[in-house]
Amino acid sequence: MLELDKVSLHLYSEIRQNIIQLRQKIKSAVNSGMIQIYWEIGRQLDLVSNRTETDYGNNILQNVSDKLSKEFGSGFSYSNLRNMRQFYRVYHDFKSLSSSLSWSHYRILMRVADPDARDFYTKECTASGWSVRELERQITTFAYQRTITNQVSKTELPDKYTGNVAVPYKEFIRDPYILEFLDLKSSPEFHEKNIEQGIIDHLQSFILELGRGFSFVARQKHISIDGDDFFIDLVFYNYILKCFVLIDLKLGKVKHQDIGQMQMYVNYYKENMRENGDNEPIGIVLCAEKNDAVVRYTLGDDKNTHIYASKYMPYMPTEEELKNELNLRKLSFDNELENKNE
Known part of the structure; x- marks a missing residue:
């Protein structure tokens, strides 16, 4: 009976670990796919609006939003499409994006106007695995500025x-x-x-x-x-x-x-x-x-x-x-x- 329990426990542990790893891979793949889709949508919207905030461009966004929302749900609201367009403008190079960061992370990072500060938070968030709440606290408490005040010049964290x-x-x-x-x-x-x-x-x-x-x-x-x-x-x-x-x-x-x-x-x-x-x-x-x-x-x-x-x-x-x-x-x-x- 003890041998049976031991074998069962070992098998359970292996299966459990496989499930956890598979879920993490699926989650990562879904997140990566979502980021890629949002970036591509932002690129297409930016081409149409030609980087201007005109009534014409806004009307196009609203019409596209209405059609996408009807077919795919509320994730494509007018405000979300504006966020996707801004996402492309801020992170113009797709290769600079990290698959470990979620859309919620990037929505917060896009609010950081200083490119040096935004780069700092993006790299630190990726390397440290900050949650959305932790990232928000770091930005709110000026972590970047509190760090560079001790430096002779602004240098990237190599x-x-x-x-x-x-x-x-x-x-x-x-x-x-x-x-x-x-x-x-x-x-x-x-x-x-x-x-x-x-x-x-x-x-x-x-x-x-x-x-x-x-x-x-x-x-x-x-x-x-x-x-x-x-x-x-x-x-x-x-x-x-x-x-x-x-x-x-x-x-x-x-x-x-x-x-x-x-x-x-x-x-x-x-x-x-x-x-x-x-x-x-x-x-x-x-x-x-x-x-x-x-x-x-x-x-x-x-x-x-x-x-x-x-x-x-x-x-x-x-x-x-x-x-x-x-x-x-x-x-x-x-x-x-x-x-x-x-």
Whole structure:
């Protein structure tokens, strides 16, 4: 009887896996076919309307919509046909489309006016497997802008980070980080450990906010230096950058001691924790308030240590607040460049 149950369970598992894989293939094929049809319809509509929004062109769209809807259903409404036409205009090259993204993904991506930002979200969404809701959050929270404020220039996220090319650490550091999903409540008893626990409880959301390629390694990572014990709040590994990412959480304004402590952690990992093929570790001090001058003077001209201070926002900011925050980051970055060039 036990042997029968064992064989039955094994057979069930194999059949179940085959069904799941087949369903995924069918879903992918259907999605790919739908995207191709919508793109082709958009191309045909664009040729007729000649890229103009005239009454004549709109009347043609309405007439075509009426006939298609009558035969194929509501998916070919006037507004949907306009979306298909816009889809073709935005993604003019069919080869640039990803079969892993749904029509709902593309409808959101089409709203992004900046081609660089749209390209960023398209690539990141494809690589990270974002749901429609996750993609919407990334766009709403200006993930692209929060990433490029740390870069010297706007560069595409390359698919290869190997060889003799300098490791693009700054392309993976955001500022600020938005942690509204933690639902943090300020109180006299509130400490860094509350943020840490919130992150652990919402780890998937936090990794999404960190960006592509991050995987969780440890919390309160214990290290011993000459008999003294230290604990790093959070440790991640980025499989794209091929390096450890150490995070320390600070409730208030970042201090020089915080930067110095993180530098010690990074140096320790650099000497003791790296495996063959690993790049140098990154240190991020995640704080409620930044002081770029303190960071700059604490680190000095040490270009071999990759330490960053990033602000966290415990709530979903308004668009105006985010723009102001990004403007402050850009101004700080420009000042830093001026100081380096003096």
